[in-house]
Amino acid sequence: MDKRYATLSLAGLLAISSTPLWAAGFQLAEHSAAGLGRANAGEAAIADSAATIAHNSAAITRFSKAQLSLGAAYIAPQVRVTGNGPSESFNRQLTNNDVVDDVIVPSAYFSMPINEQWHVGVGLFTDFGLMTEYPKDYLAGPIAGKTSLKTMNINPNVAYKINDSFSVSVGASAVYADAELERTLGILADAINSQNGTNFNRTDIATSLKGDGWGYGFNLGVLWELNENHRFGLSYRSKVDITLKGDYTTDVPNGIVTQPGQTVGGELELNLPSIAEFSGYHQVTEPLALHYSVVMTGWSTFEEIRGTVDGVTVLQKDEKFEDSFKYALGLTYGVSSAVTLRTGIAFDQTPNVNHPSISLPDSDRMNYSVGASYAFSDSTWLDFGFSFIDAKETTFTEELEPENLPGTTVDFKSEGDAYLYALQFNHRF
Template sequence: MQHAHRLTLTALALGITGVLTLGQANATGFQIRENSVQNLGRANAGTAVAENDASVVSNNPAAMVNIDRTTVQVDATVIDLNAEFNGGGQAAAGTPLAQPLTGGDGGDPGDPTAVPAIAIVAPLTGAFEGLTVGASINAPFGLATEYDRDWVGRYNAVESDVKTIDLTLSAAVKLHETFSVGVGLIYQRADVTLSNAVDFGSGICRVNIAACITPDPVNAPFGPQKNDGFVEVSGTDNGLGWLLGFQFRPTERLSIGYSHHSEVDHEIDGDIDFTVPPAVVAAMGPMAAAYADGPGGAKLTTPSIDTLSAKYDFTDTFRMMADVQVTGWESLQAVNIQRASGTPIASEQFQWEDSTMYALGGEYDLSDAFTLRAGVAIDETPTNDEHRTPRLPDNDRQLYTLGLTWNASPNLSVDAAYMRIEIDSPTISAVSTSGSLLVGEYKGHANLFGVAARYRF
């Protein structure tokens, strides 16, 4: 019974910690930067010094002083991640009953996914003149991937659906003609659904080897890949964070901005749903109670983000921007899983490192009506070869972008952008909680298409 209980808990650990290992397109780790199509068009360069862009509410509130009229902005970006797995592995790896994993390559795990964002900035008047306030809703972390249920890596991952939504309320004040500061409060909602197959046959073999070799390994009722079940874990939580930034404009042509987005702590409360084959339930008897549905949870901390931006206007019609952004993934070393009662379950190791993105972009005003953009960026991965999993087949990335703004009227502007992401091929050597070993390589890229509308009152 003790072994069956341990198998149950490690399966739960895989599900809950999957919230931390979900690959997505634009940023390494599970970060999403798609809250501004203008930023997308210049490879996310200049995010902390952007002008006429309400996304600064959550990117750098100090830059809200660049907006002189109440502005409402709606952005939507479709992320189309394409990935292909090539490899295989062994079930019951390292045991006498080890055998090649069956199943296909999983298909393309990344369906096109829309990421919306909305923001409003309002410069105040009267007694509060000089103060600018803003609010935004965007998704800073997460996305969704789904493999075929019978793919070769089904014991590692099938579905991964993570949504984090931020409501940010910010305020900014210009302390001097050249210097402004801003602060923000972040309310973050996390919603998670993860699933994977469970090789109950291998689990029974570890408890009772006779059941897997009698009358012989081929015809025995139990064994690796003979008695697959399924586990799904879902959970939600709300957390609070904060945002601080400044903007310095030493000359009319040069702007420098910095922002710090704090970590946000979560206590994920999860529901565990096991699907166990009837033959396994009958064979385990009272031990099958270890696979009963029930609650579980884990502490999750989304990382801090530090951004340094610069913008220089070479002429009245041409300007360039640069960003260096550090995401504090080093906080993600391990995730400790526990039952609702507080009983420790398992510790999943990640050993991530801080990652840095370097971006360079430019804008050129063709006329008062049209502005063109382009940019390039390099985005480092926080993962490593030893702990990489199919839920996050992530590696370093190169980003190439184009963008356009059409000022349809003095009040209305429309943005469009395209981003191409090339991903260095990551390798996988991952052991699942079912004891299988998956080995292989991914090849992938992503295409992002964004549109936005902005209205000034």
């Protein structure tokens, strides 16, 4: 392999990473409009619609009739990444004011009682996803680019009411994932052309991998009802490992791809973390309820991203995430039989504390939420939720080039917030 190809093989090692849609890591919690309106406080215990399946399916034993919930959340992030390099011109080429794209996250749930003890339900929702895109001629193309991950969890559940105080549940998850990751040469094109007399462009593809696959897991839930006004919920959703199979290509021959643009089969391992949640719900007065949650996400399972072709590593990036926690507190106030108001606040901890990166401008964030419900009848109602997410400004240093090229280390800063809106239709049969 000549020097030009060896150099670009090293570039491939930097050419894949993960970027958040808008949550700690790349986790999503937009499972219901009512939940969004209370910052997801009390989700494993409240059980005000079939959407409780996404957090604690044991709570569907509180429903005496079949229920259907259909919803969607619109997420509008505003994330800005800037550089602090050797010149203003250099910095302008590293600035991106629109890192994360807007996205719609749909969900659907159905539950029904079989008898007084047994209940069944199914949820269609997502716990993880991302969609980001840097310009194709972005200077830091080897560590930025396009990153897309879409997942859908098909989650059937069975719940059993042991007695008036305790209910338990078990469910299975079939998670479908579709991913696209593309990195361009960016500044590497300049360095390699200067070193080897070649004619690469910044927009040339260093690495591109598209693929999809299925993974499987399980979930468990417990609901403890002290009485009608006080209850606690505890749930666990297992990690899911998915092997994405698809197409790998590059504009730079590297011994695996021998012609520019040639496509070969590739694989990418995706490790989605476990989620454990504890919630409480307390009807303090006739109109007012207090609720809270603590959620631990087992991000330590997400150690690296590695892509292979015929067993040979073509993409690798250390992540070494750490387990993270989210703390949420909310209030619900019943104005009338038709109108319910809610609000909440949450602190969401980032798992990305070891390898901050421009491709993952993640940080701790605060969630501020409000919401409302309107009941058209005893059987049909609409939920609305809004949340403002304020992310902490974060700075980090990252190298734009492999070690065997003249290094360019840049100080980056990322900052941003997000506006989330959700609407959900609910019907009790």
